[in-house]
Amino acid sequence: MSETKNILLVGVGGQGTILASKILAHVALGQGWDVKMSEIHGMAQRGGSVVTQVRIGTKVYSPIIEPGEADVLVAFEQLEAYRWIHTLRPDGTVIINDQKIAPLPVVAGAATYPETILDDIRAKVATAIVVPALSLATEAGNSKATNVVLMGVLASVMPDVPAESWQEALEANVPVRFLEVNRKAFAAGFACER
Amino acid sequence: MKVLMTGNEAIARGAYEYGVGVAAAYPGTPSTEILENIATYKEIPCQWSPNEKVALEVGIGAAIAGARTIVTMKHVGVNVAADPLLTVAYTGVRGGLVLVSADDPGMHSSQNEQDNRFYGPFAKIPVLEPSDSQEAKEMVGLALEMSETFDTPVILRITTRIAHSRSLVTLNEPVERTAKPYSKDAKKYVMIPAYGRARRLFIEERDQKLGAFSETCPVNRIEAGSEPNGVGILTSGIAYSYVKEAFPQAPVLRVGLTHPIPKQLITDWAQGFNHVIVVEELEPYLENQLRAMGLPVLGKPFFPPFGELSVQSVQAGVQAALASRGVAIAIPETNVPAPFTAPMRPPVLCPGCPHRGVFYVLKQLKAVVSGDIGCYTLGTMAPLDGIDTCICMGASISGALGMEKAHPEMANRIVAVIGDSTFLHSGVTGLMDIVYNGGTSTVMILDNSITAMTGHQHHPGTGQTLMGDPAPMVDYEALVRALGVKRVVEVDPLDIKQVKAVLKEEMAVREPSVIIARRPCALRVKNDRPLIVENCKGCRACIGVGCPALSMDPATRKAVVDATLCTGCGVCARVCMFDCFRPGGE
Ligand SMILES: Cc1ncc(C[n+]2csc(CCOP(=O)(O)OP(=O)(O)O)c2C)c(N)n1
Numbered sequence: 001m002s003e004t005k006n007i008l009l010v011g012v013g014g015q016g017t018i019l020a021s022k023i024l025a026h027v028a029l030g031q032g033w034d035v036k037m038s039e040i041h042g043m044a045q046r047g048g049s050v051v052t053q054v055r056i057g058t059k060v061y062s063p064i065i066e067p068g069e070a071d072v073l074v075a076f077e078q079l080e081a082y083r084w085i086h087t088l089r090p091d092g093t094v095i096i097n098d099q100k101i102a103p104l105p106v107v108a109g110a111a112t113y114p115e116t117i118l119d120d121i122r123a124k125v126a127t128a129i130v131v132p133a134l135s136l137a138t139e140a141g142n143s144k145a146t147n148v149v150l151m152g153v154l155a156s157v158m159p160d161v162p163a164e165s166w167q168e169a170l171e172a173n174v175p176v177r178f179l180e181v182n183r184k185a186f187a188a189g190f191a192c193e194r
Numbered sequence: 195m196k197v198l199m200t201g202n203e204a205i206a207r208g209a210y211e212y213g214v215g216v217a218a219a220y221p222g223t224p225s226t227e228i229l230e231n232i233a234t235y236k237e238i239p240c241q242w243s244p245n246e247k248v249a250l251e252v253g254i255g256a257a258i259a260g261a262r263t264i265v266t267m268k269h270v271g272v273n274v275a276a277d278p279l280l281t282v283a284y285t286g287v288r289g290g291l292v293l294v295s296a297d298d299p300g301m302h303s304s305q306n307e308q309d310n311r312f313y314g315p316f317a318k319i320p321v322l323e324p325s326d327s328q329e330a331k332e333m334v335g336l337a338l339e340m341s342e343t344f345d346t347p348v349i350l351r352i353t354t355r356i357a358h359s360r361s362l363v364t365l366n367e368p369v370e371r372t373a374k375p376y377s378k379d380a381k382k383y384v385m386i387p388a389y390g391r392a393r394r395l396f397i398e399e400r401d402q403k404l405g406a407f408s409e410t411c412p413v414n415r416i417e418a419g420s421e422p423n424g425v426g427i428l429t430s431g432i433a434y435s436y437v438k439e440a441f442p443q444a445p446v447l448r449v450g451l452t453h454p455i456p457k458q459l460i461t462d463w464a465q466g467f468n469h470v471i472v473v474e475e476l477e478p479y480l481e482n483q484l485r486a487m488g489l490p491v492l493g494k495p496f497f498p499p500f501g502e503l504s505v506q507s508v509q510a511g512v513q514a515a516l517a518s519r520g521v522a523i524a525i526p527e528t529n530v531p532a533p534f535t536a537p538m539r540p541p542v543l544c545p546g547c548p549h550r551g552v553f554y555v556l557k558q559l560k561a562v563v564s565g566d567i568g569c570y571t572l573g574t575m576a577p578l579d580g581i582d583t584c585i586c587m588g589a590s591i592s593g594a595l596g597m598e599k600a601h602p603e604m605a606n607r608i609v610a611v612i613g614d615s616t617f618l619h620s621g622v623t624g625l626m627d628i629v630y631n632g633g634t635s636t637v638m639i640l641d642n643s644i645t646a647m648t649g650h651q652h653h654p655g656t657g658q659t660l661m662g663d664p665a666p667m668v669d670y671e672a673l674v675r676a677l678g679v680k681r682v683v684e685v686d687p688l689d690i691k692q693v694k695a696v697l698k699e700e701m702a703v704r705e706p707s708v709i710i711a712r713r714p715c716a717l718r719v720k721n722d723r724p725l726i727v728e729n730c731k732g733c734r735a736c737i738g739v740g741c742p743a744l745s746m747d748p749a750t751r752k753a754v755v756d757a758t759l760c761t762g763c764g765v766c767a768r769v770c771m772f773d774c775f776r777p778g779g780e
Binding site for chain 2: 013034038103107120
């Protein structure tokens, strides 16, 4: 791998972005790459925006992805995709879970949830992949596996990485009793229509 | 073996590998996970103390007694611990003593962004700054060695991006964990003025020796490079990684021991360049020292003195700095598309949070709320808007007394709110002051029986220690009665009718009163049955409690409950004007 690859995972507290980033890091390390990751979770235990940055390369110094430098943006929620889309390179890929979670200002009536998120994003970026990750996870047997569905989609846009590496990473990071559901969720994400 | 570790995990690993025998802390982002990880190494006695001053004093006792010791805290915690810190700087130690200060540039989760490197020259003790997790681990070892060799406490200063970023760490076997034998040495450890003066001289000698050590200390590292304009970059901490990313070829002096700095090494190195640029996050701490040494360096005007740096701000800063000397360099173009304007997603009180109803009532009663720090500080957000002030831990109670002294006519509206962990941290003395100095304010202790904000750490009121052992629990009622408070009431914060009635009565009374609102943190009890809404009339009263599990369906204009989030706490049901909420099924 000559150039550093930047993958940004964004979502809402409680959606499992950190587990997803650990799976991704495991995969990268398995390929013998250098990895740096940075996690910032807002003040509350839940409900705030969460951002996890993963940088993979031969030698990586900074743990931070600069605006306009993300190769892949994985958004666990529509509004978070909207908020962070400017971090994507012009030729980058965004993967969006089509789930919507209204933030408090919207609930309280002080702001409105933008209606045209997906169209606006499609008009702006080279590749936008929108998937119903929550329903795919529910079909696979557990709505909590939404994060792993999204890792399946991510795997499908990283063709250099052998499939076994992802399976190993799942085994290493997911408790045994949830492994089967997560394997299914991953496969659903990998194969889903887009 | 190499593993991916956060800086905090790496520091804990360092404590394990380099023979730490005692660890103490008070939680605080971004430092908290250090002690939580040390607790996974069963051979190290470790503990949460009630506050940072106590934690450091425990550490000082352990180090004087002969154990290698680590004490960790967030940057503002060092202010709380500054008193013992500035005098253990005199006594020195027997076993190595490392104080980890976790600073938070950008204020991701803090009330300020002070630069704690200044504690080094202030206390005249060494400061080490790692640039990644591997170094964070190794610097624990270096700090312990320096501490013992030079007879001084050592600050290991990290920032959020070091604490919470993961990079590869090589694991080694631990050294033997033994405490040195204790022997009395009053002239060294009893800081009466006569002995203190002698130690004051020792400090000056020590400073000289540390200065000489710094010249050859391997963490002050020169990296050769080539740059056509004769530019050299001096940097430290996380900024080093941005510099390497922005200018991979440039010659760099990475200062790892940032107090005392290696003056000769820097002077000699700087000779080789036309332009020396200092790249450091927050204050011009290194820069000002270099200027005082007579070096015409470039620095802060070109880099922001607040917030976090980034690769792009380093590129732009270096370009602007050189432009000021008439040197033009090209940097990669950053054509960042303009972001969309998206509604904010502020952190919120969780569904079922026992704090919510209290703020709802305080707003109704138009109370002047002297606030404090914890999850409940989120009670300041709309729609609750329930807090007037928040300065530092403990300030709610003492601040309420000050407000009352300034405006006696406001006394019956002033309420201090404080969490259980914060009350034990530094609220007790404030309450003592209210009683002693004739205050009449009402104090609410929001007892969710855990330190929730920082991720659920135990404290002296929860009945359990960091190592998982059962512990006696502070009896708040007995404690506040012992301070002289005669009116003490306990309420269930979910029962907002009761909360309102009690608050009204206690606010009106012209003597100090304490209301203990007791209900465990909603994240620590199993989800109850979510509520359902029947025949909603669209009055929106429930929306006023600011619960993430509740929203208005834009199409039907009726309230909807998100059953995956709702805990069934019932605060919304109690404010509904038409009694539309019912317990749902399983
Ligand atoms: C001096 C200092 N130490 C630590 C912190 C970090 N911190 C913020 S709030 C808090 C404790 C909150 O616990 P509690 O008072 O029980 O309220 P809760 O979050 O449980 O509602 C801590 C440790 C801080 N802000 N200042």
